[in-house]
Amino acid sequence: MLNELEQLAAKIGRVLHQADTLAAENQRLRAEIERLQAEASQLRADREAMAADRELLNIKIEEAQLRIQSILDKLPTASDARQLDLLGDGKRATSEGTQQAPGEHA
Template identity: 70%
Template sequence: MLNELEQLAGKITRVLRHADALAAENQRLRAEVERLQADAETAKTERDAMIADRSVLNAKIEEAQLRIQSILDKLPTATDARQLDLLGQAAGTDDTTAAPAPHSET
């Protein structure tokens, strides 16, 4: 009977050691889950901030596009008589009437 009790005590000791190992692993996994939850919350906060930044940037882009379009609408068109005469010719004159530039042959 004493032998059986010793065997039973040995088995109980092994079960308790295994239970302690499982408890330690459980604690490690809980800590890992908490860390991952904190990382996920941080990522969510950063994502929300980026969404807000994107919204602000989209509004700025739309505003800039409207300003650019307003400027473009004010520019004279190619057929507009108000266009600047950059070549010193009257608007609507043909380039073939201008005297050709002299060439020097060497």
């Protein structure tokens, strides 16, 4: 009977040791879960901030595109009579379609 009690006490000791090990592992896992939840929360906040930044940048891009289009619309086209003759070729051309050099007389 004493031998059986010693075996039972040894088994109870092993079970208690295993329970302590499991409790420590459980506590470690709970701490890890809390850390991961905090990290996930921070990542969500970062994602929301980046989405807001992206939306702001999209608005700025659209505004810039509208300004650029407005500037382009104000520029004269190739067929526009208001276009500047930067080389002055139109003033030097003769009625026959040939050009006179400066100082040359027809």
